[in-house]
Amino acid sequence: xxxxxxxxxxxxxxxxxxxxxxxxxxxxxxxxxxxxxxxxxxxxxxxxxxxxxxxxxxxxxxxxxxxxxxxxxxxxxxxxxxxxxxxxxxxxxxxxxxxxxxxxxxxxxxxxxxxxxxxxxxxxxxxxxxxxxxxxxxxxxxxxxxxxxxxxxxxxxxxxxxxxxxxxxxxxxxxxxxxxxxxxxxxxxxxxxxxxxxxxxxxxxxxxxxxxxxxxxxxxxxxxxxxxxxxxxxxxxxxxxxxxxxxxxxxxxxx
Amino acid sequence: xxxxxxxxxxxxxxxxxxxxxxxxxxxxxxxxxxxxxxxxxxxxxxxxxxxxxxxxxxxxxxxxxxxxxxxxxxxxxxxxxxxxxxxxxxxxxxxxxxxxxxxxxxxxxxxxxxxxxxxxxxxxxxxxxxxxxxxxxxxxxxxxxxxxxxxxxxxxxxxxxxxxxxxxxxxxxxxxxxxxxxxxxxxxxxxxxxxxxxxxxxxxxxxxxxxxxxxxxxxxxxxxxxxxxxxxxxxxxxxxxxxxxxxxxxxxxxxxxxxxxxxxxxxxxxxxxxxxxxxxxxxxxxxxxxxxxxxxxxxxxxxxxxxxxxxxxxxxxxxxxxxxxxx
Numbered sequence: 001x002x003x004x005x006x007x008x009x010x011x012x013x014x015x016x017x018x019x020x021x022x023x024x025x026x027x028x029x030x031x032x033x034x035x036x037x038x039x040x041x042x043x044x045x046x047x048x049x050x051x052x053x054x055x056x057x058x059x060x061x062x063x064x065x066x067x068x069x070x071x072x073x074x075x076x077x078x079x080x081x082x083x084x085x086x087x088x089x090x091x092x093x094x095x096x097x098x099x100x101x102x103x104x105x106x107x108x109x110x111x112x113x114x115x116x117x118x119x120x121x122x123x124x125x126x127x128x129x130x131x132x133x134x135x136x137x138x139x140x141x142x143x144x145x146x147x148x149x150x151x152x153x154x155x156x157x158x159x160x161x162x163x164x165x166x167x168x169x170x171x172x173x174x175x176x177x178x179x180x181x182x183x184x185x186x187x188x189x190x191x192x193x194x195x196x197x198x199x200x201x202x203x204x205x206x207x208x209x210x211x212x213x214x215x216x217x218x219x220x221x222x223x224x225x226x227x228x229x230x231x232x233x234x235x236x237x238x239x240x241x242x243x244x245x246x247x248x249x250x251x252x253x254x255x
Numbered sequence: 256x257x258x259x260x261x262x263x264x265x266x267x268x269x270x271x272x273x274x275x276x277x278x279x280x281x282x283x284x285x286x287x288x289x290x291x292x293x294x295x296x297x298x299x300x301x302x303x304x305x306x307x308x309x310x311x312x313x314x315x316x317x318x319x320x321x322x323x324x325x326x327x328x329x330x331x332x333x334x335x336x337x338x339x340x341x342x343x344x345x346x347x348x349x350x351x352x353x354x355x356x357x358x359x360x361x362x363x364x365x366x367x368x369x370x371x372x373x374x375x376x377x378x379x380x381x382x383x384x385x386x387x388x389x390x391x392x393x394x395x396x397x398x399x400x401x402x403x404x405x406x407x408x409x410x411x412x413x414x415x416x417x418x419x420x421x422x423x424x425x426x427x428x429x430x431x432x433x434x435x436x437x438x439x440x441x442x443x444x445x446x447x448x449x450x451x452x453x454x455x456x457x458x459x460x461x462x463x464x465x466x467x468x469x470x471x472x473x474x475x476x477x478x479x480x481x482x483x484x485x486x487x488x489x490x491x492x493x494x495x496x497x498x499x500x501x502x503x504x505x506x507x508x509x510x511x512x513x514x515x516x517x518x519x520x521x522x523x524x525x526x527x528x529x530x531x532x533x534x535x536x537x538x539x540x541x542x543x544x545x546x547x548x549x550x551x552x553x554x555x556x557x558x559x560x561x562x563x564x565x566x567x568x569x570x571x572x573x574x575x576x577x578x579x580x581x582x
Contacts, residue, residue, distance in 0.1 A: 009357035017345050086341035093305055094358035095330040 006096040010104025011111070014075065018112055025116075028071045032063040032120055036127060053216065056127055058223050061211035062184025064139065065204055067120050068113045068147050069182075073175055075109030076154025080161050098251040102155055102244060109151035110144060117143040131215075138214040142233070146207035149236045152243035153203065159250040182208045187222035203239045206232040258283045258410055258442050259304070263313035265465075266299050273299040275465035276313065281410075281444060281458075286436065288456035289446040290546065292556075296465040297446035298338065301414050304444070305335055318409050331359065334403035334441075338415045340395050344387040348379060348398055351387065352405055359406035373401035376438070377431055393424035400431060404439060411435075413445040417452065429455060450546045461550060468553050473546060480544035480552055483521030487528070488513035488537040495532050502531050510551070513538070 018024065040056040040063075047055045082088040091101050121139060124131055131139070157170060179185075181195060182204040188196060199205045210232040212225040219225070225232075259281040266274040274296045281287040289297045302308040304315055306326040314321065320328040342351050349370060356366040374380040377397035387395065396416065403411055416432070417425040429452070436443060445456070453459050454473050461469040461476070469476055489495040492514055496507050499516065503524070507514040518524050521541045529536050551557050 003360065005357050005360055009354055013343070013346065013350075013354055016350065017343075020345060085344065086337065086339050087343050089307070089335075089337060090341045090355070091358065092307060093330055093333075093335050094355075095327040095360075096358055 003096060003100060006094070006100045007104040007107065010091070010101065011108040014078070014105070014108035014112065017078075024074070028067065028074065028116055029119060031070060032067045033123070035066070036060070036063050036120075036123070040127070053219060053223055057129060057216070059185055060124075060127070060129060061215045062182070062208050064117050064120055064143065064211050064215075065146065065182060065184050065208040066179055067116050068143060068207070069150055069175060069179060069204055071113040071116045072109050072147050072150035073154045073170070075112050076105060076151050076158050077167060077170075079105060079155060079158035080164055080167065083162075084164055092251075099248045102159075102248045102251060105155050106148060106151050106244060109154070110147040113147035113151065114140065114143045117147070129215075135214055139211065142207070142210045142214060145233060145236050145240070146204075146210070149203050149207065149240040149243070152240050152247060156243045156247040156250065159247050178202055178204050181205070183212075183226070184208050188226060189222040203236060206235045210236070256283050257281060258318055259287075259444060260316040261300075261304075261313070262315075264300070264303065264310055264315055265312040266296075266303060266308065267311045272465050274303070274310075277460075277462070277465070277467045278313075279460055279467060279470060281442060283409075283442055284436075284440060285458060286432075286443040286445070286456045288453045288459040289444070289462055290448065290450075290453045290459050290550070291446075291462035292448055295462040297462055298414055300462075301412055301444075301446060304329075305333055305412055306330060331406070332409045334406065334408035334411045336396075336399045336403045336411070336413045336416055338418055340399065342387045342395055342399060342402075347384050347386055348374065348390075349383045351398065352402055355402050355405050361406055369405055373405055374398075376435060377401045393420055393427065396420065396424075396428055397431060400428070400435070404435060404441070407439070408441065410442045410444055413443065415446055415448070417447075417449065425449075425452075450550075453546050459546070461546075461553065463550075463554050469549065476546060476549045477544045480548045481517045482519040482544075484515060484517055484542050484544060484548055485521050485525060485528070485539065486510070486513055486515050486542070487539045489532060489534045490537065491534045494534055498532055499528070503528070510557075517544075 036056065036059070040059055043055045043059075079088065082091070118140060121131065121136060157174070161167070161170070177198075181191075181199045181202050182188075183199065184204070188199045188205065191199065206227065209225045209227050210229060212219070213229045213232070216224050257280040259279075261280065262278050263276050264274055264278070265272065265276045277296075277300065279287075289300065291297055299308065303310050304317060304322055306322055306329055309323055314323075316322065317329045318332040320332065322329050343354070346354070352370045352373070353366065356370070361369065371380065371383075374383055377400060379394060379398055379401065382390070382394070387398070390398065400416075413432075417428050420428065432443065433455075435441070445452075447453055456473065458472055459470070459476060460467045469479075487495075492509060492512075496509070496514055499505055499507050499514070505516050505518060507516040509515075525539055525541065529539070547557060
């Protein structure tokens with residue numbers, strides 16, 4: 001039985017906490033801004049514009065993907081905090097289904113990630129990238145799906161993580177490789193074959209690819225999207241459902 | 256009518272049998288205490304009763320619902336206060352309570368009134384919109400009690416409710432529990448290893464190594480220890496023990512570097528004892544039996560003893576202090 005009220009209140013709690021912790025908001029926003037303005041501009045002068053695209057324009061879809069990746073993983077890691085500080089017990093002994101806990105966390109994480117992606121989108125005019133209203137709406141729509149997928153993945157990991165010590169391992173062995181193997185910073189096609197196979201296992205690859213469909217509309221590989229948009233969206237949605245179900249199952253497990 | 260029914264309950268963790276076939280029942284409106292040293296299986300039992308753990312044998316029932324088969328019904332019927340705080344320190348007192356009300360699907364109109372009512376009882380109404388971060392340990396505990404009772408549970412579980420609190424706060428918490436009990440007519444199930452706390456219970460089960468070794472009212476359990484307890488330290492405990500056995504026909508137990516004996520009229524025996532002993536007496540004390548003595552009698556250990564190592568150290572401490580005293 002999945003009730004709306006517990007999902008709603010779990011979401012509200014996350015929003016309250018997110019807005020109270022200004023440092024977290026600042027931290028997750030600082031990273032892509034740094035990349036776009038500092039690294040992007042630096043590389044821009046080094047790499048000649050390719051078929052009408054600057055490097056800055058190329059990494060822009062990837063930077064939205066990166067914002068979502070960090071924000072979503074960070075949101076879902078809050079489960080580990082909740083467990084460490086005991087609050088998880090308050091939810092686990094309540095007469096609510098485990099699925100509503102997982103859904104509450106997934107939905108709140110998605111909202112927070114999408115909000116941050118929108119903030120990045122608002123900065124686009126400063127980078128010389130001009131989006132149409134339609135593109136803006138499309139990016140937000142794709143961001144919702146990608147955020148939900150990554151948050152679900154994070155929840156599944158957090159559900160299995162027993163202490164906060166594992167957090168650094170997750171950052172170094174999962175989040176960073178996911179970023180570097182997603183085509184966010186350089187085209188997937190330019191990688192050695194072994195790494196290319198890994199990119200195909202990475203859900204973020206399809207997310208970034210979908211963003212490229214919307215933002216680099218006329219580009220072709222290696223800079224443009226590699227897969228079809230419908231394929232991207234289907235894979236991201238499928239991974240979300242699998243992750244979410246597994247996460248709910250691992251919550252249900254009692255000793 | 257019994258609101259908690261436990262039959263032959265056991266829990267096996269890999270090689271450890273944490274709970275070993277315990278049975279008991281708790282009546283409606285009772286304060287029932289689980290007493291025992293750390294690691295006796297008290298928390299494991301509570302975790303099974305509140306559906307956080309599944310048992311490996313036997314059955315547990317709360318308010319007529321099986322803990323394993325109907326977890327949601329059981330969860331609605333119980334309120335919990337855990338050993339460690341489970342409040343969100345980043346939220347205010349009001350937000351923590353409101354969160355709880357939503358999880359338990361409490362009526363919207365009722366919620367606001369109930370939150371104020373419970374905050375009033377635990378005397379935190381003035382701190383309603385303060386962050387938990389700025390609360391003291393005792394205030395957090397009080398708020399948790401208010402939260403545990405918010406959804407009108409039939410049974411309130413308290414796992415070591417006053418652990419780590421100073422004695423004064425501990426007394427305040429007990430006053431609150433007493434007030435609430437009268438006001439809300441609920442059953443209280445608690446675990447503790449503080450003897451003084453267990454005395455507040457209507458009925459106690461003493462647990463050790465996963466088993467219940469005694470059960471009854473505090474008065475009845477204390478009645479199993481005969482009369483007063485004399486503890487004395489002499490220059491030669493072994494010799495003194497022999498003499499006491501021969502002269503007074505009382506078996507003395509060695510305990511904490513001295514001798515401990517039970518007798519009917521302790522105050523009258525002390526002068527006779529000192530007179531009869533051929534060795535100098537270093538110290539004598541007389542006390543009325545406590546639950547600690549009941550536990551000691553049943554297990555041969557005091558409840559705080561963690562093992563032999565600890566015992567030796569206490570003995571050493573005793574010897575040292577006596578040497579110092581003799582100088």
